[in-house]
Amino acid sequence: MSTDALLDNLAELGAVLSIRGNDLDIDAPAGVLTDRDIEALRAAKPELLRLQRIAEGLPPSEAAAECLEWIATDPAGVPLCDRCGKFCDVQTMADAWKCSACDPMANARKRRTLWLLSRVTRPRPGMIR
Numbered sequence: 001m002s003t004d005a006l007l008d009n010l011a012e013l014g015a016v017l018s019i020r021g022n023d024l025d026i027d028a029p030a031g032v033l034t035d036r037d038i039e040a041l042r043a044a045k046p047e048l049l050r051l052q053r054i055a056e057g058l059p060p061s062e063a064a065a066e067c068l069e070w071i072a073t074d075p076a077g078v079p080l081c082d083r084c085g086k087f088c089d090v091q092t093m094a095d096a097w098k099c100s101a102c103d104p105m106a107n108a109r110k111r112r113t114l115w116l117l118s119r120v121t122r123p124r125p126g127m128i129r
Contacts, residue, residue, distance in 0.1 A: 001040045003047050009037065017052050022062075024049050 001009070010017065015028035024045055026033070033041075041048070050060045059065040078087050081099035088097035090106040090113075098106035 001044075003044050003051070006037075006040050006044055006048075007051075013037075017048065019049065019052050019056055019058065022049075024052065 010026075010028070013028060013032045015026055015033065018025045018027070024041070026041065054060050078089075079097050080086065081088050081102055083102040084099060086099060086101060088099045088106075090098045090100050090103075090110050092098065092109075098109075100107040100110040
């Protein structure tokens, strides 16, 4: 059974998925889940966890959560641009700050990053809401 079909089936049965720690919590009316449903849930658990984490506004994986912690930035540590006096708004992998208004390479990096973020945050068909 595909993940989409499984999610549709769970919705029809009145089951609600949620995340509890690193586990998938399923709240369903008593007796509606069959052995086949439970086996399908076990088989699809990694993908269901990923989709549910995204639906709940959480990072899709522990690795993504670590990346988000890594990119947390203290605003007091963001320098001003020497050329225009505005805050630098692009941080490189080498931990250097660049101004996208003054540095064409920084501007290109910013545009690529914003494009990637728009692709990640856009809802997809079958996404749990």
